[in-house]
Amino acid sequence: MRAMTEAKRPTTQSYDLQKAKRWAGNILVYLLLVCWTILVIFPLVWLVYSSFKSNKELYASVWGLPSRLAWDNFARAWEKGQLGWGLLNSLFYSVVSVAIADLFAAMAAYVLSRLNFRGGRAIFYYFMAGVFIPTSLTIIPTYFLLRDMGLMDSRLGLTLVYTAWNVPFGVFVLYGFFKTVPSEILDAALIDGASEFGVFWRIVLPLGQSGLVAVSILNFLWVWNELLYALVLVRRAALRPLPLALAALKASTYLSGDWAVVFAGATITAVPLIIIYILLQRQIVEGATMGAIKG
Amino acid sequence: MTRRQERAMLTVLFLLPGLLVYTIFVVWPGLQAFWLSLYNWDGMSPATYVGLGNFLKLAKDTLAQKAILNNAFFLIVPTLITLVLALLFAELIRGGIKGSSFFQVVFFFPNLLSMVIVGIIWLFVFSPNLGLLNGVLRGVGLDGLAKPWLGVPGLVVPAISFVMVWMAAGYYMVLLIAAMKNIPVELYEAAMLDGANWFQDFWFITIPMVWDVLRVTITLLFLGAIQQFALVWVMTEGGPNGASEVLATFMYKNAFRYFNIGYGSAAAVVMFILVFFFSLISFRWMSRRSIEY
Known part of the structure; x- marks a missing residue:
């Protein structure tokens, strides 16, 4: 489009001069884009190769390549940071809370969008309010709530909290x-003898699939990256999700000075993501732009 | 069972689980935060009612003021730079220059990493001794510019702001490119016939046509800036000496380190009011400006 605009514009300057100008403009554009590319990629590359250096080498030279691959960094990070548990826990919290919230939200959204009854509108707005409540508002009372329920420092407690936060956003979108x-379609199915539940399960859910996928992706990413609730509601190392495990590993270096282990830990968590991203880039970019509401 | 009864039962059964879990773990604690903010409480001994005392104390607390100023800085500076960069990149890339999909894929990536990983990566980059940035500066002979970036009060907030931009610019660029694809080509053709230049195209067609996306972008960046926690927590924990404190870290420390439950809750309520206020004005003020051609 832009190229066409340029080409058809009436020329007052000589052809050569215009060509030179466009060429210079292109160089500038590429220079800018390449600079940002380096800014994005270089820290990641540096992180990955530095994680193979020993602590001594890390301090000796910022740039230098490792003289030998210190694989034991990764073993130490895996063990000290309990990253295996972190990974499993993160998967557990994300998958379980997203699945339950999907179901609850779909049920509520179905009733609210299909059946007209008194108070339905009010209940919808009540759910919508949840999209605008900042998570930091509720963190202190939630701590005491879980303590009183005996759910502090438990997988169940944190999962329930994540589920509860995923529900209003799901209702809102679905x-x-x-x-x-x-x-x-629904009336026809009802006349053919389907039950209300059958209509929901066999017709509405399959037809609303793309909405469910969008909600699931965004809720999943939110839980996967969440730090504040995990930090407050979970104490035992074996219950920590990945971000908290990594943050704890970082905090441990204040005493030990063992930075190589943190480099390795960050690499362990970042590299699988990089690989998945290279394989599924198009789907991920499209999926993440689909619904841009949840912060 | 009649159809009517079946419907009534379904309505109740379908609404109940979602309503219950949402009310117990989101709405109820949300309301309690307001109530707690009116008390002095250490979490164990009986609480004493202090009215708006915590808020008055907050207004006079220099650390709280610093936190609010930092939140304001994060609200304005990184948001503006992110917007400008995202618009610029989108405008440069969308014309389909060579390698445009490569740039899109690369620029988008930081957004996928969690705040914690990003924080740790940049903690290393900014580190005084083993950090990449100082290494680069020393490598090109600018030893004098090498600094403990996150250890200097005047530099720490700009440094964290840069990381916020690094993470967000590519994401919003992708959103804007998607929005720009929907602009009808005829608009540009008509403008071309009228002799519009590149800047006029950009200002009078592109910006108004993607205004809805920009509005969402600005709102999300604002809300993110007010609630900023993970990045600051991982990189500095609010230090050095409170120089990068934000409301969320201030709240966390007061509630869970010093056990000033009421005081921490008051900070949380302030955050809620700010979030509420900014959501409201960004939707109200900006909805008037969206243009339909």
Whole structure:
């Protein structure tokens, strides 16, 4: 488009001069884009190769390549940081809370979008409020709530809290999706003898699939990256999700001075993501831009 | 069972689980935060009612003031730079220059990393002795510029702001490119016939046509800046000496380190009010400006 605009513009300057100008402009554009590319990639590359250096080498030279690959950094990071547990816990918290919240939110959104009953509108707004409540508002009372319920420092407690936060966003998005399902289809199914539950399970859920996928991705990413709740609600190392395990590993170096282990830990958590991203880049970029609401 | 009864039962059964879990773990604690902010409480001994005392104390607390100023800095500076960069990159890339999809994929990536990983990576980059930045500076002979970036009060907040931009710019660029793809080509063709230049195209067509996305972008960046926690926590824990304190770290420390439950809750309530206020004005003020051609 832009190229066409340029080409058709009436020329007052000589052709050569214009060509030179465009060429210089392109160089400038590429220079800028390449600079940002380096800024994005270089810290990651540096992180990965530095994690193979011993502590001594880390301090001796910022740039230098490792003289020999210190694989034991990774073993130490894995063990000290309990990263294996971190990975499993993160998967557990994300998958379980997203799955339960998907189900609860879909059920509520179905009823709210399909059946007209008194108070339905109010209940919808009540759910919507949850999208705008900052998580930091509730963190202190939640701590005491879980303490009183005996759910402090437990997988169940943290999972329940994550589930609860995922529900309103799910209702908010799925409500819109379910509204687009033509009611003729549902009425026809009801006349054919399907139960209300059957309509929900066999017709509305499959038709709202893309909405469910969008909600699941965004909720999953939120739980996967969450730090504050995990920091407050979980004490035992074996219950920590990955971000907290990594943060704890970092905090441990204040005493030990063992930075190589943190480099290795960060690499262990970042590299799988990089690989997945290289394989699925298009789907991930599209999926993440689909719904840009949840912060 | 009649159809009517079936419907009524379904309504209740379907609403109940979501309503219950959301009310117990989100709404109820949210309300309690307001109530707690009116008390002095250490979490164990009986609480004493102090009215708005915690908020008055907050207004006079220099550390709290510093935290709010830092939140304001994060709200304005990184947001502006992110917006400008995202718009610039989107405008440069969307024309389909060679390698445009490569640039998109690379620029987007930092957004996928968690705040904690990003914080740790940049903690290393800014580190005084083993850090990449000082290594680069010394490598090109600018030894004098090498600094303990996160250890200097005047530098720590700009340094963290840079990391926020590093993480967000590519993400919003991708959102903007998607929005720009939906602009009808005819608009640019009409402008071309009228002799519009590149800047006029950009200012009078592109910006108004992607305004909805920009509005969402600005709102999200604002809300993120007010609630900023993980990045600051991992990189500095609010230090050195409170220089990078934000409301969230201030709240966390007061509640869970010093056991000033009421005081921490008051900070949380302030955050809520700011979030509420900014959501409201960004939706109200900006919705008037979206243009339909």
